[in-house]
Amino acid sequence: MALPPSGARTQALIAILALVAIALHLALHWTPWPLWLALVLGGTPLVFELLKKLARREFGSDLLAGISIVASVWLGEYLAGTLVVLMLSGGEALENYAVRNASSALDALAKRMPTRAHRSINGQLDDVALDEIAIGDTLVVMPHETCPVDGVVTAGHGSMDESYLTGEPYVMSKTPGVTVLSGAINGASALTITAEKRAVDSRYAKIMQVMRESETRRPQLRRLGDQLGAIYTPVAVAIAVAAWWWSGDPVRFLAVLVIATPCPLLIAIPVAIIGSVSLAARRGIIVKDPAALERLSTCRVVIFDKTGTLTYGRPALTETIAAVGHTREDVLQLVASLEVYSKHPLAGSILDAAKAAQLAPVAASEVHERPGAGLVGTIGGREVVVTSRKQLVAQLPNAAALLPPQTGGMECVVSVDGRYAGVLKFRDEPRQDSSTFIKHLGPRHRFTRALLVSGDRESEVRYLSERVGITEIYAGQTPEQKVALVRAETAKAPTLFLGDGINDAPALTAATVGIAFGQGSDVTAEAAGLVVLDSALLKVDEILHIGARMRTIALQSAVGGMLLSVAGMALAATGHLSPVEGAIGQEVIDVLAVLNALRVAIRPKSLTDY
DSSP: OOOOHHHHHHHHHHHHHHHHHHHHHHHTTSOSHHHHHHIIIIIHHHHHHHHHHHHTTOOOHHHHHHHHHHHHHHHTOHHHHHHHHHHHHHHHHHHHHHSOOTTHHHHHHHHHSOSEEEEEETTEEEEEEGGGOOTTOEEEEOTTOBOOSOEEEEEOOEEEEOHHHHOSOOEEEEOTTOEEOTTOEEOSSOEEEEESSOGGGSHHHHHHHHHHHHHHHSOOOOOHHHHHHHHHHHHHHHHHHHHHHHHOOHHHHHHHHHHHOOHIIIIIHHHHHHHHHHHHHHTTEEESOHHHHHHHTTOOEEEEOIIIIIBOSOOEEEEEEEOTTOOHHHHHHHHHHHHTTOOSTHHHHHHHHHHHTTOOOOOEEEEEEETTTEEEEEETTEEEEEEOHHHHHHHOGGGGGTSOOOOSSEEEEEEETTEEEEEEEEEOOBOTTHHHHHHHHHHHHOOOEEEEEOSSOHHHHHHHHHHHTOOEEEOSOOHHHHHHHHHHHHHHSOEEEEEOSGGGHHHHHHSSEEEEESSSOHHHHHHSSEEESSOOHHHHHHHHHHHHHHHHHHHHHHHHHHHHHHHHHHHHHTTSSOHHHHHHHHHHHHHHHHHHHHGGGSOOSOSOOO
């Protein structure tokens, strides 16, 4: 886990101090006083922190480094001690520089919301705190302000950007009778709304609550260096104590500890991490949380969002079927005239199709869009309803015999003046490589299960699952349900979640590793450990390989360095290496381990295997 900002800055300052001290020591013809200064000002705080860890019975690799600092001072090997200070503080400073702030996602969410709202009473505006807003209050949302609560428009015509919730980059038109959601960004026109929920119960507040819970419940896995250090540290101390006890010579104790300094753990692993972060950045992948790279190869369950992840996120109108008495053009124009005011992801496709057919939307009035009831409005004196097949049959039982057979994918059904008028069919096609990518995850990356989780209707989700080869699907999921599902799966096995859109942010934080697609949402990017700027599954495969390669090379450097150190400890314990020779030997081992770790930044011939 990352240090707090003040702790990270302290580590960086100590590293700089040690580096300057070593330079002055060499420049002043091996004068020891710069090293004394570094050991007093830099080594003392480090040793003090390590003593506190010892008191808590935390035996990490850095604890052995602290013992080595004390041993170096005791031995009079001030240069070796200062080098240990540099490696200990520098390694932590490098790592913490790349680790994201755990609260950044919440900060990004909180910045979107206003602290006050404009309440209208008898035509007079009064600024009030959000918690003072009651259901039924009349509020005015000024141009470019954020909507404070869920409600319905009662006056004004304009638009709002609700992409933070839908994940779709659409601006939704607003007219009286149309719902608005908290957190949406108003356009250029003021809108008067009636609050339907209090601020604490609004959609945005629920997402904030889920995000807070996800941040606090996110599993804190032990880091690779700590896992190895938990084994290496007691072994090294045991060898040093045994050498002292067997020979009766404390110099051997010191010699063993000096060569046992775990710099391959303290430096090689962070170097491998930073090198992988650099390689990923050159491939268009932003590593927000370096620990995610370590966890990637441990993930065994992959959970996909649908829209924009396995699909291109651009559902297209593929067919318009008109009932007797209507033409395809008539049906498309009527629906497009209503969809101007809709927040549904299909609205953009309908408007694009109408524009391509040169059908201009007609002015609509009395537009309403209620959950489960569809989109209703009056156009040219005719009542037009755009809804689902199920809802239309419930409202007009006689229409069941007139409807065409239902197929996979998406559709909306239209009625005019209480009579069935037509069906519009859509397809959000899967990415070209979705099926191949999913099939290769098991044999190539050891994933055992693949799940498809979406807020869309089941027919739409099932259509996609059949195309890409996923059998476990969860449709109609809210952000809260998504995060509950991810938590449940993560409790069973390490999970990888892939999604885009702010509605995926809570699930991204709840998974063992979260990968976000694109740059459409700052909140999603902050919530994810990894961000793929180019929304392509090929890039996901690349980061899987980068993570696996980083872990392999880091283990080579760390374990190889430790084995060489153990061999050196054996020589020191038997009196074949003095403390000074041990310090030199350890430096050689450090250089070899770090040079091997640097290989991770070199791009191999291929980073994908499907």
